[in-house]
Amino acid sequence: MVTKEEVLKIAKLASLEIDESELEEATAGMSEIIEFANKINEAAEFNFGAEADVPDDALVNAIRADEVVESFTNEEILKNCKTARDGFFYIAKSGRKI
């Protein structure tokens, strides 16, 4: 089980704002995800990789053509970065105040 405190801590680390009204739902949702991961662990071990193990209907080769699409602008790319500077992502020398 995931506790509300853990959810708040993770939200803080991920810079997500979660208010009291959302906390309940987020905690339940996260618990569900962890449960699902446990379920996968219970499944019979699948030997990834060996050629013989690729089932006929396995999803393979989701391949993209080598065609240029427009990139985001520098402003858009840095829009959600709290510490952008001069068009770069910026990391201050440890201890220095930004």
Next chain:
Amino acid sequence: MVIYMKYELVAGLETHIELSTKTKLFCGCTTEFGGEQNAHCCPICIGLPGTLPKINGAAIDYTIMAGLATNCEISLYSRMDRKNYVYPDLPKAYQVSQFDFPLCKNGFIELSSGKKIRINRIHLEEDAGKLVHKNGDVYVDYNRGCIPLIEVVTEPDFRSADEILEYIEKLRLTIKNIGVSDCKMQEGSMRCDVNISVRPFGAEKFGTRTEIKNMNSITFIGKAIEYEYARQCELLDEGGKVVQETLHYIESENITTSARDKEDAQDYRYFPEPDIVPIVTTAKRVEELRQSLPENPFVRMVRFESDYGIAAEDAKIIVRYKLIADFFEDSVKNIKSPRNAANLIISSLFRRMPTETEKEDFSYRIDAAHFNELLTLLDEGKLSANQAKTLFEKMLDENKSPHAYLTEADLTAPDDGEIEKLCRDAVDNNQKSVEDYKAGKDKALQVLVGYVMKATKGKCDGALVKETILKMIS
């Protein structure tokens, strides 16, 4: 020097080569070099959560082609894995790479000595972003992030710096030739990590190795290896121990220094990349790619010698630059003496392109058809070698046909009657040379032949002139 006789160098190489696809490995952002920082980026290549990467088919093909060109087996089943490490040049805190199912394995590159350097694997991965350090702060540019790279990993088969340098040069030419990378070391699109250890001659067991990272100049790689080899020999000889570590080579001081060690103790926690489904290739597709490869430059070199009769040295220099080698072949169609083409290319054309890059890109404007016309005139004996060279220089200036510079009279070779008459003049006007020749001075004949050649501006066949004169005086 004595201690170096005691220890044998054992080295292996990892070479990172940036592929020349138009787009990045997992998104459609351009791979163009330069430009404004963080302007060739999108949510996928800056690793925002919730994005779904999709692999570039050309990057897979290029990796397979690199494998085929280096005698590798191609894996019909391959997949991408996550290599986890936290560093600002990796926005996702992992690099998508390949771990236990690389696209290519078990290849080799043969050195001129006949020794085969085994290639353990070639795998596909994404490049990291670029860090700019200023006053202790770090500025990050992700334009280079997610550009496809291949890593070519050898077995520890090298026993000398020379072997390593020859291998790098061969690998560079081979990969550049198939067009999957420009392999520009100075721009960082080809970089090498060298693993080095030493052991007493005759010993089976390898010594402890160090790794020198991220070198992109042949000269410095050579110096770094020599330095590190000497350092380890001296250390062992003084009873010391080599410590396994990552080193950086400081070019300006010719020393290696221990790098802030982010790898050795590190567990990368590789696991299959869940966002990218496995890559399954068919033998048929591999064969198609094999057929699409241009001739290997080293095979081409041997063919140039045998098919065109050009000197080994000349063939070697010409095949080094694929576009120039193509130009050579286009120009010598139906030419009796392709040697003339090789001579003019090396003596005149190369001088117009002093740098390696200029020769590799061969952007010089000269039509193979025009060059072929010049070579035909040479074949027909209508021009002397010197005249051809002068004419070729003019053609290089203006990219015109040689006929643009020649009048009808220039090209009319004297007929046999005229040659006979000129030879007679030569003999009459140079009695001293005739006597010298008769007295056994073979060289004197040259004066007589030269007289005729000068009178005809080199437009007649030297052998015929010689024969005619000999008949007259003997």
